[in-house]
Amino acid sequence: MARNMEKMASIDAQLRLLVPGKVSEDDKLIEYDALLLDRFLDILQDLHGEDIKETVQECYELSAEYEGKHDPPKLEELGSVLTSLDPGDSIVVAKSFSHMLNLANLAEEVQIAYRRRIKFKKGDFADENSATTESDIEETIKKLVVQMKKSPEEVFAALKNQTVDLVFTAHPTQSVRRSLLQKHGRIRNCLAQLYAKDITPDDKQELDEALQREVICHYRVIQRIGDNAYELDIPEARSKIQAAFRTDEIRRTPPTPQDEMRAGMSYFHETIWKGVPKFLRRVDTALKNNGINERLPYNAPLIQFSSWMGGDRDGNPRVTPEVTRDVCLLARMMAANLCYSQIEDLMFELSMWRCSDELRVRADVLHRSSKKDAKHYIEAGGVYFRSLYSVILFLAAEFWKQVPPNEPYRVILSDVRDKLYSTRERSRHLLANGISDIPEEATYTNLEQFLEPLELCYRSLCSCGDRPIADGSLLDFLRQVCTFGLSLVRLDIRQESDRHTDVIDAITKHLNIGSYREWSEERRQEWLLSELRGKRPLFGPDLPKTEEIADVLNTFHVISELPSDNFGAYIISMATAPSDVLAVELLQRECRVKNPLRVVPLFEKLADLEAAPAAVARLFSIDWYRDRINGKQEVMIGYSDSGKDAGRFSAAWQLYKAQEELIKVAKQYGVKLTMFHGRGGTVGRGGGPTHLAILSQPPDTIHGSLRVTVQGEVIEQSFGEEHLCFRTLQRFTAATLEHGMNPPVSPKPEWRALMDEMAVVATEKYRSIVFQEPRFVEYFRSATPELEYGRMNIGSRPSKRKPSGGIESLRAIPWIFAWTQTRFHLPVWLGFGGAFKHIIQKDIRNLHMLQEMYNVWPFFRVTIDLVEMVFAKGDPGIAALYDKLLVSEELWSFGERLRADHEETKSFILQIAGHRDLLEGDPYLRQRLRLRHSHITTLNVLQAYTLKRIRDPSYHVQLRPHLSKEITEDDLKESGKPALELVMLNPTSEYAPGLEDTLILTMKGIAAGMQNTG
Template identity: 40%
Template sequence: MGQGIAVDATPIRFTSWMGGDRDGNPFVTAEVTQQVLLLSRWKAADLFAKDLDVLSSELSMSEANAALKAVTQSDEPYRAVLNKLRLQLLSTRQWLTQAINQQPSPVPADLIWHNKQLLEPLLLCYHSLQECGMTVIANSKLLDTLRRAYAFGLSLLKLDIRQDAQRHADVFSELTQYLELGDYASWDEAQKQQFLLSELSSRRPLFGKEWQPSADVQQVLDTCAIVAEHGPEALSTYVISMAGKPSDVLAVQLLLKQAGAQFSMPIAPLFETLADLEHAPDSMQQLLAIGSYRNYIDNKQEVMIGYSDSAKDAGVFAAAWAQYQAQEALVAICQQAKVQLTLFHGRGGTIGRGGGPAHAAILSQPPGSLAGGLRVTEQGEMIRFKFGLPKLALRSLALYSSAVLEGLLLPPPVPKSSWRELMQQLADDSCQAYRAVVREDKAFVPYFRAATPEQELGQLPLGSRPAKRNPTGGVESLRAIPWIFAWSQNRLMLPAWLGAGAALAKAEQSQQAVLDEMQQQWPFFATRLSMLEMVFLKADTDIAAYYDKILVPTELQYLGTQLRQQLDHDRALLLRLIHSDTLMAKEGWIRESIMLRNTYVDPLHILQAELLHRVRHQPNSVKPDISQALMITIAGIAAGMRNSG
């Protein structure tokens, strides 16, 4: 009681994907990652130098303990130590400036590169002040700087590296063909694992100097070399997109080894599609059975759960249940293997990408899933909305912290067998209804591209990555963000509800009592219905109908009519299930906030529909002002919808 947290405690840590997430993004190269890491170090050196400037001016006292006196003969020992550290940081900043500007210079002898170099002088001063009875001074600005040093370090924040599993496979496919060993891409999983494990245990280099890899393969190798150069203080986790097999993880382990990495970088498979989520437990069980891999991870495993692509693949209900079951199984597997599991939730801002109120989302996870801590993404406009101001940031972090503590101390109930059976039925029925429209209706893709600004999104500087993984593909190749974003622009909000209503309607006929029980006793299911409430409150069939009238060819408008009728039917069904005549009646403040924003957003929709009509029907005569106005309407609607990205 009254002791406070330890000086080195960092219960909340920040990492970033910006400049490290190259999944399908040709603009994030190894050179970009290097620049981002150097810029982060430059900023950290600059900020800590400013801190030390203030501290050295204040800590002018002469009384010190033996340890501090041993390193300086100055009458002002604190000032002497801190000034020396400040000059080292300024020298480091100067060297980083030249490196960032690609003007190589000799590495200074006093380069500050490791956190230990920053912490040791600060701790020396801190302990001396404590021992000399100056606790109040020690626990003032110096303690603040120490906490920042532990929390952010000399890299400011840690960078995640993310790459598609296929890009790693391409490296070994190209290499094995060059070595005349066959084509790695054509091997089965057992052959791939045998090759990778053999090379992981070998002491000889795998990549000979005579091998000249292609440009794409060289990018992967260069990225791994940068990881090896900057080390664990600057880097967090290597995330593998579209991971599905143990070989996907072992391939990254081998690439990092060949790059000369002297540390065990955490490697997190990202299970994204419905099939990948279903196969995730088996994949991880195989991986954890490999002794050399267990040694590499030191019994700590991180797994990323994909919300965006799974929802785009199967609809929100089926995706949510697959995510829940995958997490539940992974928790059990890791407990049995005595491995500490950290689940990394790849949520976006929207309901269709796993977004929504953080507190409710965390408490709706399976029991035991928070034992290894929590990692979660905050993306796009949600960063500004949740962390743009100090008080907002404090509130957001408090919500996360309280939810994690509550989830650990008062875990949610283990679902009853009757709940599981009904949830599986809901998942199957909703997936079938979702895919019947999105995949099987031939009119859907033309309607989607006519009724939303999907085609125009790729021309606007509003995303961190290209709109599509494959520029020539259809909806299946469209990234989850523009997929969701496009439907929020015309207020149909389709990906966040399609399929759910059809499944609930079928269950209502015979399972009303179980539905009520699940809603009252199971946070997972209650959260699903709560998210639907928010979606239906934000959706507007009149605005969606106006887009159809202005933009959609007559022969396709029937599909929009059907979808709006389904939305109205699903909204009425949900109100029956929650025994209410008003959406979000229990969340009055949020309801009023949404209704207020809608008043300001509605005119933007009318303007956007007109601008889209002009852009599409007069493409050769469209002036830059029109395109600029269209961009502004898209950004304005996104801001009004809040969780839109």
């Protein structure tokens, strides 16, 4: 049967590719999926034998049968097959299904890009269900001008002053190793080439020759071009898939904060650096096509980038002051390196002799001084070198021959190049040794210094009639410099408010004026303001310091020592009162931070969000503080902890209301407020389609200024490839522009009243289960892999803020992760059903009001649609299997009660959306989920039984003989290690051989299938 299925899948895949018009464009996702699956199964058979391939096929068939009828005995039958595998075979099967899900994701990405290209070529968006999430900048501008009757000048003015700041964080939700991500990128490229319309036989031949050495076996793929079919050799498709499968998916050691930073910054080198000017040119084109014959100024802050990697120390003891210093220097070195390469390219391009008098004078001065310096250092080289820097300059003079004076632009740029070299090398020396022979005056220390010669070149070209040249690569580089500066990204510092309280408390005790921690809020503010208004130093070297207090103070010292353009905001997590902000202001002053960071309170829990407007109003009422902020303030709101605290429904509504109230407070005091959205990738942590998330925010809360976190796996999904980077920048820019110029509708008073009433019920329902039900913690830790989460080694941060404690101290990511793995998604939907049931039973007319809210109010519609999507990804039958295997019988009734709540909530969601079935309004997404469910189910069953064997060593299983083929010594040289040797990759595991790696592989595979970790 398995062989027949494989043969049919292979024939079907080839027929779909060969026969014109056999399938619609939408069905191409099945083609891509079948094609990659076909290739992978061939590789699996070659590497591990036919028996193991047939076992994978058997597991898939049993999963598919379960998915068709949701028949629980099929899961037990599948469990019997999986538990009979020996350790090596179990790892191979887990790895196979994980790999297939990653391949399915790649096929989906290519298909989405393909669909988008086709629809853009046709100019057809009417039948695109996801059109609102795919809206591009030109369509948005056209909509504003044509439909909303905005003038082109208004749109241009809005864009010039708009800023979207994307903040990369090291939240541990990226479960895929960087090595694999890179291989996945190459597979994605192969698949895209496979469906390219313009590949020639010569291209094919050259591609074959370049990759021939990587190929073990040569495969032929049938490709249709128009109505003609011919054989296209794609050896790299096989070699890249095999390379990915052969790579160890498991991180054997936790990453350091520096590792996380290097991984995050690699996206700038690979896609973002070149993607930004490409996108900004598209903005120029969109403006021109809509009647605006003016380019966006190169210093317009349309897109900015920040980072928390190496700066987020909230609950992460591994982020030390030394780490912060290292990541700042590393980012500075990377920025100088990228700019250095770009300058070299510009020197080849700007070879013209004609220039302005201003530039000519500068070039003559530089040429004379460079000639003199070169002579001096060449002569010095004959005697001795007084410093390493002298060596560098000597080598530079020898290697870089002088630019002739009749090429003035090159003279200017050669000086820029040399200073960039020194800037990069100084950062490298400081990073490696803490000192450098290169004097600071030989480097760029601020952005104005760097921009000045580039702007001079631009002005000169324009004045000499060479504006087309100026608006070429030079304009692109100016935009890159204005976007990334000398630091590549600005590093935010995040610390918990209690840590600052500890430091101030130590100071007041040292001054013998009492315990700051015990003071009232009013007394705290009074003392902090008196010190901020004064000039006396508060403490000296004799201040008694614990390790934690020294860490906080040393962080401020690092901020004071490094260039100010390295840093962005200072985020205070768990902020509740004005004193939290004033304490940081005082510590910055005491540690001699010359250019103090803007201080941003982060309100996270439900009560803190409710109190946030009043706290900010008290802050703005302080004269000293209003003078300090110069009319600008940033406030961060947290989606993760608010959801864990009160449930998704109540958190979403309170986040909405808090933004409205904060904007009112800011307007009252004449302050421009920027909202910083701390969103995760999952729905439970505020995730969702970018465009819809922005357009569903309250009116007047964005106004052209937006900060938002980009976390974990979302970084790869948004910036992993050039086209993804372009699409991400476009989505954020277009949605922010549209929200500001065409705000969404405000909710009616009766809708607000309904939401308020439902939120109270939803919070009570959620907390009655999560925090008040005495059986919940035991059930949660038994029914999910929460206790095993840390074994994935996907982040440097501990899973709890405090080593002890229950659900309250657990981080939001492992909280969401655990329920995502079992496909029960409790944090997303718990509370919704109770709220809807209460309000509909109270008055059936409320159901009609809810349906009206769904159809008219973007915020409510997005909220419901995202929950519906999560229900489509879930499966309570899988959760029931975890209960049966892992939960004590006394708790089975509790699990059944939760699953009944799940089904009731799903019924209400469908009623409100007017759907009979889940995702009725998005058949394309429904198809995408259907294609992966059978793979995920196999991993779920394998995970549940593996957890059973880990937690209960007495659990008996009957192993079948080893399936994976034994490989001879000659084979081993050719194709690597057999399945049994996979077990030896983890020789120190405390469990029976193979169990820990099997478990981790199932976690990674399910995360890939759900396209979310936590």
